[in-house]
Amino acid sequence: MIVIGLVGQMASGKSTVARMLAEHGAEVIDADALARDALDDPAVRQAVVDRFGRGVVADDGGLRRDRLAEQVFGSTADHAAALAALEAIIHPEVRHRIEARLDAIRSEEGCGNAAAIVVLDVPLLVQVGWADRCDVLMRIVCDDAVRANRLVARNLSAEQQRQRDAAWSRDFRESDMPPEKTMTVDAGGDLAYTRNQVDLVWERIRSRPDLG
Numbered sequence: 606m607i608v609i610g611l612v613g614q615m616a617s618g619k620s621t622v623a624r625m626l627a628e629h630g631a632e633v634i635d636a637d638a639l640a641r642d643a644l645d646d647p648a649v650r651q652a653v654v655d656r657f658g659r660g661v662v663a664d665d666g667g668l669r670r671d672r673l674a675e676q677v678f679g680s681t682a683d684h685a686a687a688l689a690a691l692e693a694i695i696h697p698e699v700r701h702r703i704e705a706r707l708d709a710i711r712s713e714e715g716c717g718n719a720a721a722i723v724v725l726d727v728p729l730l731v732q733v734g735w736a737d738r739c740d741v742l743m744r745i746v747c748d749d750a751v752r753a754n755r756l757v758a759r760n761l762s763a764e765q766q767r768q769r770d771a772a773w774s775r776d777f778r779e780s781d782m783p784p785e786k787t788m789t790v791d792a793g794g795d796l797a798y799t800r801n802q803v804d805l806v807w808e809r810i811r812s813r814p815d816l817g
Contacts, residue, residue, distance in 0.1 A: 606721045607813060609626070614773050626803060636703065657687070
């Protein structure tokens with residue numbers, strides 16, 4: 606099994622690249638989806654409410670992600686502390702679910718199935734400690750102006766964009782991206798441009814001897 610970790614800022618194109626890799630046959634583990642599932646767990650949801658207050662509770666009893674985002678994204682020390690608190694609540698459950706899926710894939714390989722290529726689509730993958738578990742780090746780059754336009758299309762204000770970028774940059778270190786296992790895909794152009802790069806990277810990964 607080869608594990609690819611996607612690394613990139615919000616709206617850089619990670620989901621697009623993940624989808625293209627899935628079309629090639631990769632198994633994609635989407636941490637955002639696992640986090641949403643975790644928040645459906647009553648104990649996890651209650652822990653979030655206890656920490657962030659009833660103001661993050663929606664009328665239907667779920668969580669208001671927008672109000673939660675207001676508390677955790679930003680450049681202040683309070684934002685950093687709030688984000689760390691949220692991660693401490695959610696990340697253990699998400700990590701458990703990711704590890705369970707990786708174990709299941711290993712078991713399938715042990716039953717004679719072909720070696721798998723697994724993609725970890727994890728926000729803040731480097732910052733939360735997943736880089737060491739990856740055989741390949743695929744850095745998704747995109748011009749800031751293009752990212753800004755994509756975020757506007759998601760109805761994020763300039764201030765909200767700044768807050769997301771501040772959260773991403775806070776604990777990111779270039780030293781956590783070893784050049785010997787880092788590949789780069791520019792997802793700032795059209796889909797054909799991105800797909801061509803993904804195809805080339807896929808062939809490089811498929812030719813690795815540890816997939817034999």
